[in-house]
Amino acid sequence: MASVVHSANVTVTDQRCTDPVVLNLWHPIAAVLELEPGGEHRSRLLGAHLTYGITSVGDLWASADGQELPVIERYGYLWTSLGSPEGGDSLGIPFEIPEAHEPDRRNMNAGSFQVATSAPRAIENFLDMGHFPYVHTDLLGVEPHTEVADYQVDIHDGEIWATDCLFFQPVAAASATGGQISEYTYRVPHPFCVMLYKNVPTDPSRRDVIAIFVQAMTEETVRVHNFYSMVDETTSDNGLRRFQQVIFSQDKPILENQRPTKLPLDPRVETPIRADQSAIVYRRWLTELGLTYAVIPA
Amino acid sequence: MALTLYSYDLSVNCYKQRLLMSILGLDYETVLVDFFPGLEHKGEAFKAINPLGHIPVLIDRPDDGDGDDFVLRDAHAILVYLAAQYDESGQWYPTTNARLLGEVSQWMLFAEGTTNTASAARLHDNLGYDFNIDEVRAGAHRLFRVLDEHLWFREQEGQEWVCSASHPTIADLAIFPDVILSEEGGISRLDYPALRRWTDRVRRLDGFVLMPGIQPV
Known part of the structure; x- marks a missing residue:
């Protein structure tokens, strides 16, 4: 577990990030609705000590160790950067989620939870369907329906897309009334953000969006912002949040027990199986981006 | 009787009640409180139920509508009440020993x-x-x-x-x-x-x- 050590023995995980790829990204910090107007909130980002908030007139702000930072609001969250986020890198611009702008969508933060893991481990866990029957038993999966059918993984416009992901789910969402074969599409538009699109139980022509925006507090501690953009007229906000929070809490101990905590990018270090195709592509993609923070480079 | 528990899934204190009620085979209704991130337990509506603004809260309501609701807060107090009232074996809260x-x-x-x-x-x-x-x-x-x-x-x-x-x-x-x-x-x-x-x-x-x-x- 990472710790804050103010001495000569500063642990590697708590050092301020020097990786320009990560520094120049926008990073999610907090759900704007949860900020107290006029208040000052504290957190960590890439090893730096952050303060941030919203003024009494509604202006967002953030600073790191006394230095003012750029801020934007997207999807209900405050985002900031420790580098130059508009430096021409397409990854530097916060990605678009067109569905979230539809008028009948319910967008919300289902909860921001700290986890003792690295950001890329959290992303990989989200991409993995193989653990559903074992970790999310009777919700996202159930034995003996454990097979992960082959799916397609491609890189389009600098983002990873995994399509045709089919899996039997007893309770796929808060609004589900019985088991269904869910079809997922996964998308990784940012090294530390991942989302999935899944068919709406009550209207299969549309897709719910469930995302995690991961705030790398240090290399081995994160805060995971659970973003929901749902088509669901009946379930209360609280009911939707509850579903996601239960799922997330089931993942947490698994994530915290993975070793090494940082993600190894060398394909020979952890032996993948076919079902891990999206993880294989994700690790290769991070290597090609030249990302070195919170990973063990190949 | 009809039992209602004001509860949040990720709260250890609420889980203690769910655990005992499951072991005793008691039926109960759950009212989900948006503890996080909504902080519903700190809001005025919830404070009408528990002025201290914390969960869990148990309500035991007489079946025939006769008599007042019994409202109890604090995790360990609720365990005491549930065991003393509903555990026929007398082992979970042994009042005679x-x-x-x-x-x-x-x-x-x-x-x-x-x-x-x-x-x-x-x-x-x-x-x-x-x-x-x-x-x-x-x-x-x-x-x-x-x-x-x-x-x-x-x-x-x-x-x-x-x-x-x-x-x-x-x-x-x-x-x-x-x-x-x-x-x-x-x-x-x-x-x-x-x-x-x-x-x-x-x-x-x-x-x-x-x-x-x-x-x-």
Whole structure:
């Protein structure tokens, strides 16, 4: 577990990030609705000590160790950067989620939870369907329906897309009334953000969006912002949040027990199986981006 | 009677009630409180139910609408009421055995300590609550060491549970959640083997239910 050590023995995980790829990204910090107007909130980002908030007139702000930072609001969250986020890198611009702008969508933060893991481990866990029957038993999966059918993984416009992901789910969402074969599409538009699109139980022509925006507090501690953009007229906000929070809490101990905590990018270090195709592509993609923070480079 | 529990899935204190009610086979309704991130328990509507602004709260409503609702707050008080009122075996809260009842009360107070240390560390690490993390972790280790030693001596006497009885009591259920989720607060149980064996025994109880974050044995 990472710790804050103010001495000569500063642990590697708590050092301020020097990786320009990560520094120049926008990073999610907090759900704007949860900020107290006029208040000052504290957190960590890439090893730096952050303060941030919203003024009494509604202006967002953030600073790191006394230095003012750029801020934007997207999807209900405050985002900031420790580098130059508009430096021409397409990854530097916060990605678009067109569905979230539809008028009948319910967008919300289902909860921001700290986890003792690295950001890329959290992303990989989200991409993995193989653990559903074992970790999310009777919700996202159930034995003996454990097979992960082959799916397609491609890189389009600098983002990873995994399509045709089919899996039997007893309770796929808060609004589900019985088991269904869910079809997922996964998308990784940012090294530390991942989302999935899944068919709406009550209207299969549309897709719910469930995302995690991961705030790398240090290399081995994160805060995971659970973003929901749902088509669901009946379930209360609280009911939707509850579903996601239960799922997330089931993942947490698994994530915290993975070793090494940082993600190894060398394909020979952890032996993948076919079902891990999206993880294989994700690790290769991070290597090609030249990302070195919170990973063990190949 | 009709029981209603104001509850949040990720709260250890609410889980204690769900665990006992499951073991006793009681039916109840749940009112979900948006504890996080909504802080509903701090809002005016909830404070009309519990002015202290915390969960869980139990309401026991007479069936025929005759008589007033019985409203009770505080996790350990609710365990006492549920066991005293609904446990026909009399084992979970043994009101007729003064010494045993004293022990149950003693270990229920101990559970207040594990909640204020181990579970506080969990709130710090999971939700960013502002506790002195080194202090609460050290406090949890002090309590875990005492309990581990106590359970080890109990095992030497052929006994499996916290109090001096051949069966578990609500004291076991009051302490268990803080212990089993301690790693979420950065508190390892590696050095407490008797404590670990006891958590296995609790998880094998008839009617045991999981809460998110707890693994089956």
